[in-house]
Amino acid sequence: MNWVNIVLQGILLGGLYALFALGLALVFGVMRLVNLAHGDLGILAGFIALALVQSAHLPLVWSSIITIVLMFGIGYVLQRGLLNFTLGTDDTRPIVVTFGLSIIIQNGLLVAFSADSRGLDAGALENASIRISNQIAVGWYPLLVFVVAIVSIATVQLFLNQTKLGKAFRATSDDREAAELVGIDNRHIYALAMAVALVTVAIGGIALAIRTTFDPSTGPFNLIFAFEAVIMGGMGSLWGTLLGGVVLGVSQVVGAQAFGTGWGILCGHAVFLLVLALRPSGFFARTVTA
Amino acid sequence: MSERATLGGGGHIAAGGGLTVPGFRVARSRRLHLYVLIVSVIVVAVLASVPMWAQVGTSRTMITLFGLVALAQMWNLLGGYAGLISVGQQAFIGIGAYGLWFLADRLNIHPFVAVIGAAALAALIALPIAPLLFRLRGGYFAIGTWVFAEIMRIIVSNIQATGGGSGTTIMSAAGIPFETRIPGTYWIGLTVAVGSILIVYFLLRSKVGLGLTAIRDDDLAAQSSGVNIFRSKLIVFVVAAFGCGAMGAVVSLNLLFIQPSASFSINWTAFAIFMVVIGGFGSIEGPLIGAVIFFALQQSLSQHGSTYMLLLGAIAVVMATKAPRGIWGWVVQRWDLHLFPVRRGLVIEAPPERAEPAPPESASA
Numbered sequence: 001m002n003w004v005n006i007v008l009q010g011i012l013l014g015g016l017y018a019l020f021a022l023g024l025a026l027v028f029g030v031m032r033l034v035n036l037a038h039g040d041l042g043i044l045a046g047f048i049a050l051a052l053v054q055s056a057h058l059p060l061v062w063s064s065i066i067t068i069v070l071m072f073g074i075g076y077v078l079q080r081g082l083l084n085f086t087l088g089t090d091d092t093r094p095i096v097v098t099f100g101l102s103i104i105i106q107n108g109l110l111v112a113f114s115a116d117s118r119g120l121d122a123g124a125l126e127n128a129s130i131r132i133s134n135q136i137a138v139g140w141y142p143l144l145v146f147v148v149a150i151v152s153i154a155t156v157q158l159f160l161n162q163t164k165l166g167k168a169f170r171a172t173s174d175d176r177e178a179a180e181l182v183g184i185d186n187r188h189i190y191a192l193a194m195a196v197a198l199v200t201v202a203i204g205g206i207a208l209a210i211r212t213t214f215d216p217s218t219g220p221f222n223l224i225f226a227f228e229a230v231i232m233g234g235m236g237s238l239w240g241t242l243l244g245g246v247v248l249g250v251s252q253v254v255g256a257q258a259f260g261t262g263w264g265i266l267c268g269h270a271v272f273l274l275v276l277a278l279r280p281s282g283f284f285a286r287t288v289t290a
Numbered sequence: 291m292s293e294r295a296t297l298g299g300g301g302h303i304a305a306g307g308g309l310t311v312p313g314f315r316v317a318r319s320r321r322l323h324l325y326v327l328i329v330s331v332i333v334v335a336v337l338a339s340v341p342m343w344a345q346v347g348t349s350r351t352m353i354t355l356f357g358l359v360a361l362a363q364m365w366n367l368l369g370g371y372a373g374l375i376s377v378g379q380q381a382f383i384g385i386g387a388y389g390l391w392f393l394a395d396r397l398n399i400h401p402f403v404a405v406i407g408a409a410a411l412a413a414l415i416a417l418p419i420a421p422l423l424f425r426l427r428g429g430y431f432a433i434g435t436w437v438f439a440e441i442m443r444i445i446v447s448n449i450q451a452t453g454g455g456s457g458t459t460i461m462s463a464a465g466i467p468f469e470t471r472i473p474g475t476y477w478i479g480l481t482v483a484v485g486s487i488l489i490v491y492f493l494l495r496s497k498v499g500l501g502l503t504a505i506r507d508d509d510l511a512a513q514s515s516g517v518n519i520f521r522s523k524l525i526v527f528v529v530a531a532f533g534c535g536a537m538g539a540v541v542s543l544n545l546l547f548i549q550p551s552a553s554f555s556i557n558w559t560a561f562a563i564f565m566v567v568i569g570g571f572g573s574i575e576g577p578l579i580g581a582v583i584f585f586a587l588q589q590s591l592s593q594h595g596s597t598y599m600l601l602l603g604a605i606a607v608v609m610a611t612k613a614p615r616g617i618w619g620w621v622v623q624r625w626d627l628h629l630f631p632v633r634r635g636l637v638i639e640a641p642p643e644r645a646e647p648a649p650p651e652s653a654s655a
Contacts, residue, residue, distance in 0.1 A: 034429020036377065085611050091428045092571065095375045096563055096610040099432075103560050103603030110596040220556065224440060227433040231426070262448045269441045273422060276434075280425040 002135045006257050007250055012138070014242070014249030015146030016211065019204035020226035021233070021241035022153055023197035029236055030173045030193040031087060033094050037101035039223030041198055042205030044105055045071050046214050049206050050118055060122060060210075068202045075198030079191040087190070088176075102219065109216035117213040126210065145207045149242065152200055157238050159196075169193060228272040234282025243283050247271065323631045337480055341473035349476045353544045355585045356479035357537045358565065360486040362577035362584075364533040365562035367490050370572035371502045372526040375428070377559045378435025381442045382412040382531040384554035386538025388446055391548055394462040401463040402474050405482075405539040412535025413528050420527045424520065436556070443554035457549030464546050471543075479540045486533050490574055493529065494632040498522050506572075557599075564602050567609045570616025574630045579617055 024038050035041075045067050052063035082101075086094040128140040160166040171179040172189045180186055208214060208222065228248050233240025248268050255267020275282070341349045361379070368374040389408030394401040419438055426434040447455045463471065493499055501522045504512035513519055542548050561584060569580025591598045609616065621627055 028429075032428075034433065036429065036432065082607070082611065091373060092369060092375055093610050093614060095377075095429050095432050096567055097607050098429075099377060099560070099563060100603045100607035100610065104600055104607065107596040107600040107603065111600065220436070224433065224437055227430065228437065231430065235430075262444070266441065266444045266448075269437055269444075272437065273441075276422055276425055 003254075005136050006253055008136065008138060009142065010250030010253035011246050012142035012146045012249070013253060014229075014246030015142070015149035016204065016207055016245070017225045017229045017248050018149045018242040018245030019145070019152060019200060019207060020222050021229035021245055022149075022156060022238060023200040023204075024223075024226045025230045025233075025235070025238060025241050026156060026200070027193060027197045028230070030169050031190045033083065033087060034098070035083075035194075035197075036095060036098040036223065037105055037219075038098075038197075038201060038226060039221065040102045040105040040109075040219030041071070041074075042201045042208065042222050043214055043216065043219040044109065045198075045202035045205035046120065046209035047109055047113055047118070047216075049209060050113075050120055053120065060120065064206050067206060068199055071198040071202035072195045075195035076191045078198075079194035080187060083194065084187050084190055102223075106216050106219060113216065115215055115217070117215045118209070119213045120206065120209040122210045141211065145211065148203060148207065149245070152203060153238050153242055156196065156200070160238075165192070225268070228268065230282075232272060232275045232282055234284035237282070237284035240282060240284035247275075247283075320631065323629075326629045334480070334484055338477065341476045346468075346472050349472050350544055351589070353476055353479040353540065354588075355581065356483035357541045357544075358561065358581040358585055358588075359483040359578060360533055360537040360540075361558065361562050362565040362569070362581040363486040363490050363574070364530040364537070365559075366566045366571065366573075366577040367493070367526055367533075368530045370566060370576075371490075371494065371499070371506065372523050373506060374523060374527060375432045376435040376530075377432045377556070377563075378437070378439035379530070379534045379562060380554050380556060380558040381435070381439035382416065382534035383538035383541070383558050384439070384442055384446065384550065385412040385415055385531075386535035387542040387548045387553040388452060389535065390463075390539040390542050391452070391458065391460050395460060398462070401460065401466065401543060402478060405478055405536060405543065408539040409532045409536035412538070413532040416528045416531030417524075420524050421520075423527075424523060436559075439554055439556075443550050446554070447550040452550075455550055457547060457552070459547050460542060463543055475540065475543045478543070482533075482536045482540050485536075487574060487578070489529060489533065491630055491632060493526070494574075498525055499632065502526070560599070560602060560606075564606050566616070567606050567614075568616055570618030570620075570622075571614070573618050573622070573628075574632070575621075575628075576616050576618035583617075 020039065020042060024035065027033050027035055027038075048070060049060075049063045049067040052058050052066060053060060056063070058066070078101075083094065083097065086097045122141065125141050125144075129137045130140065130143070131137050158166075160169055168179070168184045168189055169192075171182070172184060172186050176186050179189075204222070208218075225245075225248060229241050229244035231244070232247055233242070233244030248271070251271040252264045252268040255270075256264025259267065337352075340352060361383075365376065365379060368376050368379075386408045389411040390401065390404050393399045393404035393407045393411075397404075399407060423431060423434045423438065446452055452458060466474070494502070501512065501517040501519075504515065504517050505519055505522060509519060538553060542553070565580035565584045566577050567580070568583055569578065570576025587598075587602075591601070613620065615623065
């Protein structure tokens with residue numbers, strides 16, 4: 001038993017959670033929408049990629065790219081055709097609608113793919129590792145996911161800070177009426193934000209599908225972990241989600257090692273509650289939310 | 291949906307100055323409500339007699355309906371009145387189920403009495419968890435309740451004494467003779483269902499209910515008028531936990547078998563949301579109608595499994611976007627009908643057509 005190794009694994013697992021958390025945080029930041037179907041949309045992406053590999057016999061890389069593009073489109077249409085109508089009414093409607101969506105996706109996947117556990121096969125990459133010392137080894141694949149998470153967060157952050165469209169995202173987030181007055185089409189911006197969020201969640205879903213087995217009921221767990229990463233990291237901070245994800249990942253892996261596999265997830269929840277009790281605004285609170 | 295008048299007391303208010311204003315008072319009850327009361331008493335009496343003449347299967351099916359009614363009322367109390375959208379009420383249903391098992395099988399309390407204890411346990415656990423969850427707002431509060439339900443499920447699944455993930459039979463309840471167990475469970479179930487309606491009714495008529503209405507309309511204004519938002523929400527959260535705990539205990543008493551994946555299932559939340567969305571938010575009548583409709587759907591379609599759940603989700607999404615007031619909201623809009631006198635309304639005592647300069651008798655009192 002090597003604790004350095006275990007903590008390292010936890011940190012890398014945190015990258016996966018950050019990927020799921022990124023989209024949740026982005027959507028909440030831009031339109032104050034909490035998407036309860038977020039985790040299920042990630043699993044949907046996993047199943048789409050799986051279907052493309054198994055039925056269309058595409059290589060994993062190509063099926064992943066097609067899945068990501070598809071999820072961008074699904075995100076845009078979903079927001080424009082449904083979720084936009086739930087915004088600006090009351091708090092209840094978006095929650096009810098996205099929860100209903102979660103039920104629809106889960107049971108739709110059950111009908112289409114059954115309850116069997118599946119996995120995406122990435123070949124030799126899954127088990128290859130780098131040996132740093134005699135006791136410390138880092139898997140190539142978890143490291144790759146962690147790097148992808150960092151690149152994704154950096155890209156979204158750069159997009160928000162540097163591009164004209166990113167400026168529109170931030171303007172809409174700050175004041176939706178004023179943004180509309182200067183000619184920004186909020187409905188379009190919201191749809192684009194959801195599309196970008198679903199790209200990140202698709203990357204997360206595919207990464208998860210390669211890392212471990214998944215089935216139609218896995219979605220809510222991803223939502224919960226993403227949520228914990230967002231809250232711990234601090235709402236409004238994208239880099240915070242990475243730290244939140246890492247704290248969650250380390251808590252789970254260390255907890256599982258210390259108390260047995262059944263208790264690992266619970267340790268993650270316990271650390272989350274502790275952070276909520278002691279530092280409810282998270283590690284990097286940026287914006288004060290209404 | 292807003293109150294037409296919230297003048298306190300309900301006494302007579304005379305119009306000052308030269309204006310001729312007819313006498314009015316603020317009232318909640320109308321003649322209609324007397325009839326509603328009479329009909330309700332008859333309905334409950336007929337329901338109470340069911341175990342004496344109906345088949346056992348009918349009684350057991352009815353207990354399912356009672357559970358659904360209580361669940362819908364509690365979820366609506368949270369979501370429709372206090373603005374607390376929970377997707378984690380299964381936490382308290384599960385605590386009720388496992389609380390019943392613990393009190394009855396381990397502490398040898400009679401299962402019928404243990405139902406109250408199990409509900410109290412749920413309320414007791416809700417008390418410290420509420421302030422923590424209240425730090426989260428809106429959708430994040432919703433996921434927070436879900437996390438709490440997951441925590442409870444994992445803890446119960448990991449304790450070997452409860453039978454772990456494979457569940458356990460409630461032996462003490464199974465030992466009660468059939469002729470006593472079914473009617474007993476039935477009457478407890480009926481009490482929980484009727485009790486859930488009465489709790490919501492009296493809570494809404496109390497100061498807490500008035501505060502909740504104010505919070506719903508404008509929480510900032512409510513706060514500055516002295517409404518304690520935290521206290522109002524805490525009371526609602528704990529009451530809802532109690533109701534869901536009682537409901538979970540009754541359902542378990544009916545099934546005699548408990549399992550973490552069933553007791554703490556997210557499906558309970560899906561059912562609750564469906565019932566309230568179909569029936570209508572923010573009324574007592576809405577969730578009641580929703581529960582009956584859902585019960586009918588469940589009895590006829592639930593064997594279709596995933597397709598049935600898919601249908602429920604789709605109906606909820608369509609209703610929430612196209613008809614967010616639900617069935618009862620539509621009735622209210624059309625006929626301004628309110629069966630339960632929880633709202634305060636203005637009662638004009640003299641017809642305004644009277645043109646005499648002197649104010650009417652009743653107004654000068």
